[in-house]
Amino acid sequence: MDRFRTGAFFLCVAGAALACSGGTRRAVSPAEVRVVKSAKLPVTPDDPAWAGVPVHPAQLLPQDVVEPRLLAPTTTALEAQAVTDGTQVAFRLTWSALPRSDRTGPAVFGDACAVQLPAATGLDAPNPMMGEATRPVEITYWRATWQATVDGRPDTLTALYPNAKVDHYPFESASLMPGSPEQLAMAKRYAPARAMGNTMAGPRDRPVQDLVASGPGTLRPADRTVSTGAGKATEAGWSVVIVRPLPKGVKPGARSQVAFAVWQGSKGEAGARKMRSGWIPLAVEGGP
Numbered sequence: 001m002d003r004f005r006t007g008a009f010f011l012c013v014a015g016a017a018l019a020c021s022g023g024t025r026r027a028v029s030p031a032e033v034r035v036v037k038s039a040k041l042p043v044t045p046d047d048p049a050w051a052g053v054p055v056h057p058a059q060l061l062p063q064d065v066v067e068p069r070l071l072a073p074t075t076t077a078l079e080a081q082a083v084t085d086g087t088q089v090a091f092r093l094t095w096s097a098l099p100r101s102d103r104t105g106p107a108v109f110g111d112a113c114a115v116q117l118p119a120a121t122g123l124d125a126p127n128p129m130m131g132e133a134t135r136p137v138e139i140t141y142w143r144a145t146w147q148a149t150v151d152g153r154p155d156t157l158t159a160l161y162p163n164a165k166v167d168h169y170p171f172e173s174a175s176l177m178p179g180s181p182e183q184l185a186m187a188k189r190y191a192p193a194r195a196m197g198n199t200m201a202g203p204r205d206r207p208v209q210d211l212v213a214s215g216p217g218t219l220r221p222a223d224r225t226v227s228t229g230a231g232k233a234t235e236a237g238w239s240v241v242i243v244r245p246l247p248k249g250v251k252p253g254a255r256s257q258v259a260f261a262v263w264q265g266s267k268g269e270a271g272a273r274k275m276r277s278g279w280i281p282l283a284v285e286g287g288p
């Protein structure tokens with residue numbers, strides 16, 4: 001090993017608290033997710049501002065507590081980073097999971113991730129398993145299928161099922177004139193879902209949904225989704241930014257808890273079947 005490589009090797013070892021990835025040195029925060037204070041929030045996964053934000057290497061465990069359980073570990077780690085502008089917090093989650101999946105269909109699931117925070121801060125946090133009866137949690141959930149829709153994947157059969165052959169389909173023409181019979185027919189396509197308030201299907205303007213839970217089996221949509229997000233495929237998997245308001249009572253300088261979850265669609269993971277973390281200390285920079 002020539003002198004140069006030896007030097008680089010020792011540099012990497014010496015800077016253990018500063019992880020090397022791809023030659024760039026990044027601060028690692030093994031004990032907590034450190035929320036860096038910044039006037040501008042990085043809202044996309046490839047915003048260069050993330051380079052200076054400490055990485056928390058979160059360990060994930062199978063959800064093997066409540067049926068349907070995940071019996072074998074899949075995505076065992078994710079890298080979490082966070083930035084706040086004092087009102088909102090942006091989380092960047094990066095994880096390796098191949099093959100990626102951004103489709104759903106019969107027995108086909110899309111990849112997803114989620115951030116969970118206590119709905120209210122207190123001396124101790126609610127049960128990390130999606131909260132408890134009197135102490136709910138707030139969850140913001142990102143789906144790769146929604147990201148594909150937001151990134152412009154047409155909501156058509158041929159886009160969703162590339163191998164499907166359709167000779168004529170009333171709901172099919174991508175360029176639907178507003179008010180045209182086809183457009184009205186397309187609208188009807190989601191009418192049942194819309195009538196039931198189900199926002200899981202159809203056109204959407206953001207790849208995330210805000211949810212509330214008071215224990216496993218109680219998950220429900222929040223009154224409205226205020227969070228935003230943006231996800232990008234990486235060579236090894238996904239990098240996703242979720243931006244949401246700082247939880248009630250969490251101000252710069254405060255401490256709280258955060259938990260994460262990841263679903264690998266190609267492994268049949270959906271709903272309860274996922275990899276998840278326990279509570280991780282969340283330390284918000286700034287304050288008096």
Ligand code: HEM
Binds near residue numbers: 115215273
């Ligand atoms: C051991 C801990 C956990 C258990 C036992 C558990 C259990 C469950 C169960 C039973 C469901 C089915 C739906 C329902 O609740 O109504 C579910 C869905 C869900 N859970 Fe959890 N969960 C755990 C941890 C987490 C964590 C830490 C997060 C977020 C970071 C999370 C986010 C979600 C989401 C977003 C769904 C809906 C997914 C979908 O629609 O496909 N869970 N979980």
